[in-house]
Amino acid sequence: MAEEYRKSVLPDGIRVITERMPHVRSVAVGVWVETGSRHEPETRAGVSHLIEHLVFKGTANRTAEDIARTMDSVGGQMDAFTTKEYTCFYVQVLDEHLPLAVDLLTDILLHPLFNAEELEKEKSVVMQEIKMVEDTPDDVIHDLFAAQLWRGHPLGRPILGTRESVNGFARDTILAHFGEEYVPPRVIIAVAGNVTHDRAVELFDAGFNGFRRAAAPRVSAPPTLIPDVNIVHKNLEQVHLVLGFPGLCHAAPERYALFLLNDVIGGSMSSRLFQEVRERQGLVYSIHSGVQAFQDTGTVYIYAATDAQNFSKVLKSTLRELRDIRKDGVRPDELKRAKDHLKGSLMLSLESTSSRMNRLAKHEMNVGAFLTMDEMLAAIDRVQLDDVQALVGQVVDEERLALTTLGPLDRRNLPKELLRH
Numbered sequence: 001m002a003e004e005y006r007k008s009v010l011p012d013g014i015r016v017i018t019e020r021m022p023h024v025r026s027v028a029v030g031v032w033v034e035t036g037s038r039h040e041p042e043t044r045a046g047v048s049h050l051i052e053h054l055v056f057k058g059t060a061n062r063t064a065e066d067i068a069r070t071m072d073s074v075g076g077q078m079d080a081f082t083t084k085e086y087t088c089f090y091v092q093v094l095d096e097h098l099p100l101a102v103d104l105l106t107d108i109l110l111h112p113l114f115n116a117e118e119l120e121k122e123k124s125v126v127m128q129e130i131k132m133v134e135d136t137p138d139d140v141i142h143d144l145f146a147a148q149l150w151r152g153h154p155l156g157r158p159i160l161g162t163r164e165s166v167n168g169f170a171r172d173t174i175l176a177h178f179g180e181e182y183v184p185p186r187v188i189i190a191v192a193g194n195v196t197h198d199r200a201v202e203l204f205d206a207g208f209n210g211f212r213r214a215a216a217p218r219v220s221a222p223p224t225l226i227p228d229v230n231i232v233h234k235n236l237e238q239v240h241l242v243l244g245f246p247g248l249c250h251a252a253p254e255r256y257a258l259f260l261l262n263d264v265i266g267g268s269m270s271s272r273l274f275q276e277v278r279e280r281q282g283l284v285y286s287i288h289s290g291v292q293a294f295q296d297t298g299t300v301y302i303y304a305a306t307d308a309q310n311f312s313k314v315l316k317s318t319l320r321e322l323r324d325i326r327k328d329g330v331r332p333d334e335l336k337r338a339k340d341h342l343k344g345s346l347m348l349s350l351e352s353t354s355s356r357m358n359r360l361a362k363h364e365m366n367v368g369a370f371l372t373m374d375e376m377l378a379a380i381d382r383v384q385l386d387d388v389q390a391l392v393g394q395v396v397d398e399e400r401l402a403l404t405t406l407g408p409l410d411r412r413n414l415p416k417e418l419l420r421h
Contacts, residue, residue, distance in 0.1 A: 005360070005370045006197035012184040012211050016204055017360045017370070018197040021353060027098050027193030028353035029200075030090035031105050032361040034188070035181040037161075038084045038154040038294070039218065046161015047177045049082040050126055050169060055089065056080070057118040060111040062104075064118070070104060078104065082159055085294060086365060092354055095194040099203060106207030109182065116171050123166055130160050137240045137406055138286070138305065145242040145404040148230045149299060153223035183213040188364050192356035222296035230404045238305045239407035241315065245395050247291055247298030250366035256379045257387040258291055258300070258395070263338035264330050264388075265289045265322070266302055270337060272321045273302065281317060283310045293366075300395055308408045319398075326396045329389045339380055346376060 004020035036048055056078075057064045071078045076093035089108065091101040133139045143158045150156035160166070191200045225246045248258050259267075266273035266289030277287050287304040306314045330338075349355045350373065363370050371379075 004197075005372070007364075007370070008197070008201050010184075010201070010205050010208065012208060014184045014187045014189060014204070014208060014211070015364060016189040016191070016197075016201050017364055018191040018195065018200050019356050019360055020196060021193050021356065024194050024353060025095055026092060026353050027095050027101070027191060027195050028090065028092045028357040029098070029101050029105060030088050030190045030357050030361055031109060032188040032190060032365065033087045033089075033182050034085070034186040034365060035087060036083050036085045037157055037159045038220070039181065040154060040157075040177070042154075042157075043165070044169075044173060044177055045157050045165040046126070046159070047165075047169060047174065048087055048181070049160050050122065050166065051174060051178055051182075052080045052082045052087055052089070053122045053126065054114055054119065054174065055108040055112045057122060058113045058115055059107045060113065061107055067104065067108070070100065074100060076101065084155055084159060088361070090354070090357065098195055098199070102203040102207050106204070109187075110208070110211060112178070114171055114174050114178070119169070119171055119174065123169065126160060126166050127163060130158075130163060130166070133158075133160065137234070137236055137238070138303070141240040141242050141303070141404060141406045144230065144232055144406060145244065145301070145402070148228055148404050149225055149244065149402050150223045151226050154220075155223050155294065155297070179213070180216060183215045184208070184211055185215040188361050190357045190361035190364075192360060193353040220296075225297070225299065225400060225402065227400045227402050229402075231409060232404065232406045233408065233410065234406055236407040237307075239308050239311045239405055239409045240303070240305045241311070241403065241405045242301050242303050243315075243318070243401060243403040244299045244301035245397060245400055245402075247300045247395065248293060249296050249298055250293045251368075252293075252298075254387065254391055255293070257383045257391045259342055260335060260338045260380070260383055261330065261388050261391055261395070262289050262291050262300060263341055264334045265300075265325065268338070268341050270341075272325065272334075273304075273318060276321055277304065277314060277317050281313070283314050283317070287314075287318075311405070311409060322396050322398075326392050329392065330385060332385060335383075335385055335388060339383070342380055343377055346373065 007017045009015050040047055056067055074093055074097045076091055076097060078091045080089040089105060093101045147156045189204050248255055265271060266287060273287050278284050284304050284306045289302045292299045302318060304314055
């Protein structure tokens with residue numbers, strides 16, 4: 001699989017990273033800004049997400065309707081998303097429309113109006129988004145878990161903010177945060193598709209011409225994971241639970257071993273948890289594990305949902321599987337299956353320009369370098385059973401277990417060994 005990766009740094013400090021895919025007729029372009037909810041003061045909780053919405057509501061050159069019609073007129077797609085550590089604005093268009101895509105992206109980041117009337121409308125939209133999450137238990141449980149796990153740290157706050165914080169934003173606050181955070185040294189341009197690197201650099205160099213702002217230094221202490229049990233009562237049909245342990249940061253050398261361990265625990269349909277708790281016992285419809293990584297910390301978590309009367313069985317079965325894997329380790333056949341699954345998923349994920357564009361930016365932000373597909377596959381293959389088992393001993397530690405539940409449950413339903421929390 002040929003990978004034509006190139007990187008340049010514009011005079012203003014913006015990094016431009018491209019991967020040419022000459023066999024396609026489209027191009028995906030993302031403007032990534034290394035700012036997210038963890039970089040917000042508590043008084044500005046949710047401001048990054050609100051800014052993500054507002055930049056599409058009009059610029060000095062275009063109305064919100066102009067922006068939408070311009071994309072629709074060429075059959076393109078334009079959207080954005082905010083995470084705890086970064087914000088992305090992206091478009092996907094036919095290769096011939098790349099200049100238009102660059103013009104739109106640079107316009108919304110250089111000349112947003114942040115109109116006061118549009119601000120009030122968009123605050124109302126975000127309020128509806130917050131209510132939608134609150135009505136979706138398998139979403140809100142993860143916010144509750146983060147608030148418990150990273151208590152007292154910005155990572156514990158919801159990306160959307162709270163009703164109080166969003167309602168309290170004034171235009172001056174939006175302008176101040178945008179001016180402080182959305183600056184060239186924190187901007188990465190990722191482009192994948194039928195385009196040359198030189199052409200992408202030329203277009204963005206012209207589009208961001210005159211964009212000169214320095215980045216203020218940040219002081220951010222890594223959070224401390226707080227082991228605890230948090231029972232949140234709500235009238236639901238099921239009890240939703242998330243339990244987790246300390247994980248690894250983005251650039252940790254052992255990250256591939258962790259990806260494989262996660263696959264064995266609950267990251268696939270052949271995983272231990274899926275096979276035992278769902279297939280053999282029929283206690284759940286949904287159960288899976290996952291890995292969350294940040295610049296300086298991370299977590300391994302397990303999510304499940306079940307009836308209140310089956311909650312104890314699900315939790316005990318989950319803990320039993322974790323104890324077994326800690327005691328006896330991962331079997332050779334499990335590790336091989338996990339490697340094949342992870343490698344296959346990686347290969348399939350790179351069949352689209354948008355997936356490749358995402359990979360370019362995330363590699364730059366997370367590890368500061370580009371890893372080819374061959375390098376990632378080789379890193380997976382190099383993981384040995386001893387590597388995974390060493391990580392099991394480090395990660396699967398019940399003394400550092402955190403558990404959050406949401407639904408019709410109280411502490412009397414907990415196994416005795418968890419009541420110590």
